[in-house]
Amino acid sequence: xxxxxxxxxxxxxxxxxxxxxxxxxxxxxxxxxxxxxxxxxxxxxxxxxxxxxxxxxxxxxxxxxxxxxxxxxxxxxxxxxxxxxxx
Numbered sequence: 001x002x003x004x005x006x007x008x009x010x011x012x013x014x015x016x017x018x019x020x021x022x023x024x025x026x027x028x029x030x031x032x033x034x035x036x037x038x039x040x041x042x043x044x045x046x047x048x049x050x051x052x053x054x055x056x057x058x059x060x061x062x063x064x065x066x067x068x069x070x071x072x073x074x075x076x077x078x079x080x081x082x083x084x085x086x087x
Contacts, residue, residue, distance in 0.1 A: 010049040010056075017048075029075040037079050047078050 017026040026048060033044035051074035059066050 006053055007046050007049045010052050011045055013052060014045050014048045017052075018045075025072050025075060029078060033078060039079070048075065051075050051078065 014026070017023040018030055020026075029048060030041075030044050033039045033047060034041055039047070051071060054074055055067060055071045058070070
């Protein structure tokens, strides 16, 4: 599976996270990317999918559970997050 097909396979999960009250930090990252960074909604979703892929990959490599805190940190590191800004 190449990177683009991996991202595309994760987009439905990103869409669910954007709508879920359990993952408000995903919506916050999306809004920041679209409104403050002037990134298209589709590109913002792809960036979020990359963060999700990174954490999922690390989970597989390290043989551990999904680390929500690390995922939030990855989302915070997406383009435009200011140093020291809280999630």
